[in-house]
Amino acid sequence: MTHPEAIRQVLVDDHEQYVKGEMPNDRLGSLLGDGLFLAEGDAWQRQRRAMQPAFFREQIEGYGESVVDHTRAVTDGWDDGETVAIDEVASTLTLRVLASTLLGIDAEAERETVRRAATAITQRYDTARLGSYLPEWLPTPTNRRxxxxxxxxxxxxxxxxxxxxxxxxxPGDLLSMLVAASDEGAIDDDTLRGNVVTFLFAGHETTALGLTYTLYLLATQPATQRRLRDRLDATLDGEPTPADLRNLPLLAAVIDESLRLYPPVYTFFREPTADVTLRGYRVPEGSVISLPQCVVHRDERWWDDPDSFNPDRWLGETDRPEYAYFPFGGGPRHCIGMRFARLELRLAVAVLLASFRFEAVTESLSRTASANAKPTEPVVLRVRKR
Structure with missing residues (x-):
């Protein structure tokens, strides 16, 4: 379904008539368990209520200093003219931020375990590989890893x-809330584990991809990069804070435009629990419905010059339908980490542009559909010290 009215109907207006369905459970069940991403009904509501306080606005803004500190740390020692695989840097950064703020885990000490898991998960779900369509129980090398x-x-x-x-x-972080929910009987330990894995992997990977694509786009558009840097210089007095972000609409527009062109999550799936009608089409119960951001975000019905990187499209009035853009989903099941991810992306970009100018070494960007939409090759940028 690629019309915003149909997408809104599925995600918002009639959301109670839809479930995630068998396909996501079959594909991701062993990875995410019965956690928030795949849970339905009362189980989903219990988990969402247990976690929601970790994502209140005041709590999220309290993570800002950690984002700034970790961004400084991962770029410390960059030399002028050095080339860096920005996708690897972004993954290291977002894992450290998520682990320290939401989970209280020392990401550096556990880096190898998480890195190996991320690589194995990407290979297992890479739809360009024939093996990704084979049953998980088959003892292929990819499945064993x-x-x-x-x-x-x-x-x-x-x-x-x-x-x-x-x-x-x-300490009041997300892990504490999950442990408390388990101790109180609201969730079991398997569900607790599934949720921690969800945030450790999916939570940091999606934000890392968003940061990678944003920096790549800025590197390929030096005039836009310079304009944003000048706006940051004129607005910020010292390290950026969450309060500063309210006065930086261009920064928000750059992030929005990056997530439009390269949404880390490239499609959602739903199944109706009864026969439904969408835009005049009868859709039988149990049908697999795809809501593909990667298509809708570049649909010329809603976007002028849809393949171009143009942050200005976000700075004026528009009559564009709301669900022509939905990188974080929508309705009651929108991404619980949306506010956290947007804050992290904006603060990280602000910190990086304060110290560096980026030039593209990777000439063209191609992606593969795995658990997320990932680059097929390392995204290499050259850094210039300011």
Whole structure:
């Protein structure tokens, strides 16, 4: 479904008539378990209520200093003229931020476990590989690596949960809320583990991809990069803060335009629980409905010159339908981490442009459909110190 009215009907107006369905569960169930992403009905509502306080605006804005500090740390030591694989840098950064703020985990100490798991997960779900369509129980090399890495990731999560329980006293982060929900019987330990894996992998990977694509686009458009840098210089006095972001509409527009052109999540799936009618078409119960951001975000019915990077399209009035753009989904099941991801992206870009100018070494960007839409090759940029 590529019409915004149909997308709104599925995600918002009639959302109670739809479920995630068998296909996402079959594909992602072993990875995400019965966590928030795949849960339905009362189970989903219990989990969402348990986690929601970690994503209140005041709580999110309190993470701003950590985003700035980690961004400085991962770029410390960059030399003028050095080339960097910005996708790897972005992944390191967002994992550190998420692990330290939401989960209280030392990402540096567990980097190899998470890195191996991320690589194995990407290979397992890479739709360009024939093996991604084979049953997970088949003992292919990719499947064996995936199962080993996932087992190691589960062991990591179990150790962190046990340590949190034995320490007593809860710091008020997302992991604490999940542990409390488990101790109170609202969720079981398997669901707790599934949610931690969801945030460790999906949470940091999607934001890393958003940062990668934003910096690549700015590197390919030096005039826009310079304009944004000048606006940041004129607005900021010292390190950027969440309060500063309210006075930087161009920065928000750059992020929005990047997520339009290269949405990390490239499609959503839903199944109707009864026969429905969408835009005049009868859709039988149990049909798999795809809501593809990667198509809708470049549909010339809603976007002028849809393949161009033009942040100015976000700075004026528009009569564009709301669901011509939905990188974080919509309705009650919109991404719970949306506010956190947007804050992290804007602060990281602001910090980076304060110290560096970026030039594109990678000449063209191609992506592959895995669990997310990932670059097929490293995205290499040259950094120039300001």
């Amino acid at each position: 995936y199962r080993r890495s996932l087992s190691d990731l589960h062991d990591l999560v179990d150790r962190e949960v046990a340590a949190r329980r034995s320490a007593g006293g809860q």
